[in-house]
Amino acid sequence: MKLADNKATLSFSNGSPSVDLPVYHGSIGPDVIDIRKLYAQTGMFTYDPGFLSTASCQSSITYIDGDKGELLYRGYPIEQIASQCDYLDTCYLLLKGDLPDATQRADFHKLVINHTMVNEQLQFFLRGFRRDAHPMAVLTGLVGAMSAFYHDSTDINNPQHRDISAIRLIAKMPTLVAMAYKYGIGQPYMYPRNDLSYSGNFLRMMFGVPCEDYKVNPVLERALDRIFILHADHEQNASTSTVRLCGSSGTNPFAAIAAGVACLWGPAHGGANEACLNMLEDIQKMGGVAKVGEFMNQVKDKNSGVKLMGFGHRVYKNYDPRAKLMQETCNEVLAELGLEKDPLFALAKQLEKIALEDDYFVQRKLYPNVDFYSGIVQRAIGIPVNLFTGIFALARTVGWIAQLNEMISDPEYKIGRPRQLFTGSPRRDVPTMAKA
Ligand code: ACO
Numbered sequence: 001m002k003l004a005d006n007k008a009t010l011s012f013s014n015g016s017p018s019v020d021l022p023v024y025h026g027s028i029g030p031d032v033i034d035i036r037k038l039y040a041q042t043g044m045f046t047y048d049p050g051f052l053s054t055a056s057c058q059s060s061i062t063y064i065d066g067d068k069g070e071l072l073y074r075g076y077p078i079e080q081i082a083s084q085c086d087y088l089d090t091c092y093l094l095l096k097g098d099l100p101d102a103t104q105r106a107d108f109h110k111l112v113i114n115h116t117m118v119n120e121q122l123q124f125f126l127r128g129f130r131r132d133a134h135p136m137a138v139l140t141g142l143v144g145a146m147s148a149f150y151h152d153s154t155d156i157n158n159p160q161h162r163d164i165s166a167i168r169l170i171a172k173m174p175t176l177v178a179m180a181y182k183y184g185i186g187q188p189y190m191y192p193r194n195d196l197s198y199s200g201n202f203l204r205m206m207f208g209v210p211c212e213d214y215k216v217n218p219v220l221e222r223a224l225d226r227i228f229i230l231h232a233d234h235e236q237n238a239s240t241s242t243v244r245l246c247g248s249s250g251t252n253p254f255a256a257i258a259a260g261v262a263c264l265w266g267p268a269h270g271g272a273n274e275a276c277l278n279m280l281e282d283i284q285k286m287g288g289v290a291k292v293g294e295f296m297n298q299v300k301d302k303n304s305g306v307k308l309m310g311f312g313h314r315v316y317k318n319y320d321p322r323a324k325l326m327q328e329t330c331n332e333v334l335a336e337l338g339l340e341k342d343p344l345f346a347l348a349k350q351l352e353k354i355a356l357e358d359d360y361f362v363q364r365k366l367y368p369n370v371d372f373y374s375g376i377v378q379r380a381i382g383i384p385v386n387l388f389t390g391i392f393a394l395a396r397t398v399g400w401i402a403q404l405n406e407m408i409s410d411p412e413y414k415i416g417r418p419r420q421l422f423t424g425s426p427r428r429d430v431p432t433m434a435k436a
Contacts (some may be wrong), residue, residue: 001026001058008033016042042050045419056241058410061094061402062233065317071322073233074098082325087228087395088112088198094233095400103397108357109198115171116201118179119149126183135390136265139179144258146172154252156408165253166401173394174198177353178205181387192294199225207382219336223329227374230322231392233399235315236259239263239270243400245416253404260400261393269308270396273388276310277379280344280351283299288343289350305434306309310372311355312364322370328375333380345376 004023011018019041022034023265032055035046048054063072067161071078074093081090085099092100092108098106125145129138146168147154153164182189182205190205208214234240247256264270283295291308298306309366313320334340336349352368378388407413 001031004031004134010038012044022366024057027310028250029062029065036176038221039419044158045421047176047421051236051241052305054235056416057244057407059236059403059406060097061400061406062235064235066313066317069316069318069321078230078321079325080241082226082229083408085229086197087101087225087232090232091398094398095166095405101185105185111167112171112198113194115168117176118172118175120150122146122176123179123189126179131186132183134185135177135180135184135387136261136271138183139176139390139393140258140262140265142176142180143169143173143261144255147252147254150254155252156247156250156253156256159409162253162405162408169253169397169401173397174202175205177387177390177394178202181206181384182391184286197221197225199228203381217336219332223377223381225332226325226329227377227391228395230325230374233396233402236403237269237400238266240400240403243404246393247404247407248413248416252435253401254380256404257397257400261394264393265383265389270389270392272309272369273378274385276371277344277385277388279309280347280375283347284343284379286365289347292347292350292354296354296358308351308355308361308366308374311361311368312366313369316367316369317365319367320369323372325367326370326373326377330377331381333377337380339380342376342380344379348376349370362394 001024004025006023008021008023009018010021014401021038024032024034026032039045046054060141061074063075064070067147073081074097074240076093076099081093085093088109089099089105091112092104122142122145126142129141148166150165153161153168155161179189188210190208190210192201193204194201196204196216200221203221204214204218236244239260243256243260247253248260286295295306296308298304299308305340330345334342334345339345352372355368356368361367374392375385375388378391379385383391
């Protein structure tokens with residue numbers, strides 16, 4: 001970051017002396033006012049619940065321009081990455097800062113592919129869960145448990161440990177997600193096959209069975225790979241900030257990523273694709289397209305508590321560029337599977353059309369986000385709704401690791417420790433009765 005020529009001056013109406021605050025430029029995007037010394041200078045904190053105006057770190061990984069609807073991974077537009085790279089190229093880019101050349105690509109693919117198996121003991125840990133446990137509960141546990149299985153890569157301050165744990169997490173997440181699925185439906189786990197692509201291997205571990213061969217459908221393989229690419233990183237979102245905060249205490253990488261998985265589960269974040277599909281199914285049960293108007297009235301009624309899931313985004317106030325790409329993939333997958341007339345897809349399109357023309361949504365700049373379409377694609381592939389967020393976690397793992405490693409390597413990094421505006425009771429004594 002570069003110190004700007006101008007400064008910000010904070011003045012007070014009560015006559016307290018004003019303070020000058022440095023301003024920094026990034027390479028693109030808004031400047032930041034450096035308030036690190038504000039408390040020392042004024043005895044005051046800033047107040048920004050939800051971090052609406054706060055840059056929590058400096059980062060060179062992912063850039064979003066919410067007004068333009070632009071998403072860049074290490075400077076490359078998501079549209080170009082999604083059409084010219086595969087998920088492992090994207091992982092390399094996010095982790096290392098640049099796209100791999102041919103040799104680096106082959107080496108990286110081989111490295112990841114060689115770590116896909118998980119410690120055999122992990123399946124006994126998995127067996128402790130109820131069969132009907134939510135896959136996100138299982139995944140939070142399994143990822144956290146990795147720190148008990150891979151003792152040789154748990155020192156977050158050791159760069160080699162960080163590299164090995166990064167590869168392990170990226171390689172083993174598909175295996176863990178597929179194991180969680182197979183456990184839930186009572187089928188045998190499928191061991192990974194290293195001659196398949198990352199996404200092809202995942203499809204086989206999910207849908208293959210030991211008693212017959214599994215042929216990977218290239219359209220579905222590409223679709224899944226695109227889902228992984230589009231979800232790989234997204235700047236300082238809630239789960240990434242959780243991973244950074246958790247990792248800032250020096251905890252091991254597996255524990256920090258498990259915290260990210262837990263955060264992602266929420267319906268306002270990664271759980272939105274599951275919530276979106278449940279919403280579409282509910283409207284379908286109510287009567288489908290004919291009931292869209294009635295449903296929209298509920299959404300617009302503040303007292304109903306109903307939200308149009310898959311719509312709106314904290315940062316994108318124009319269009320989520322990932323939604324456009326996902327819509328393309330959605331068309332391809334439905335055509336491949338002969339599901340063009342899928343009623344849920346028709347319903348989603350109708351909802352989108354109405355919302356894009358409706359004043360309520362236009363005024364609030366609410367547009368479809370990536371999850372509006374990713375749920376339909378996943379459902380068509382055969383992925384059960386309760387596993388959608390698990391797929392998101394699998395894809396986002398690389399972003400979490402890249403961000404965590406960037407933070408640890410930053411010489412200015414400190415444990416994250418926000419302060420508060422205290423509104424509770426000032427000091428008081430316990431009354432006599434309570435003491436007795
Ligand atoms: N349906 C109906 N109204 C909405 C929606 C929605 N999906 N999203 C926002 N609004 C309304 C709010 O009620 C508010 O209206 P008001 O100004 O009259 O009070 C206004 O739009 C602004 O909304 P905020 O909640 O302040 O926006 P914020 O940026 O805090 O929230 C969020 C963003 C959480 C994503 C929100 O849009 C939402 O809950 N969307 C549905 C869930 C979803 O799809 N999440 C996925 C996020 S993308 C991801 O994680 C990959």
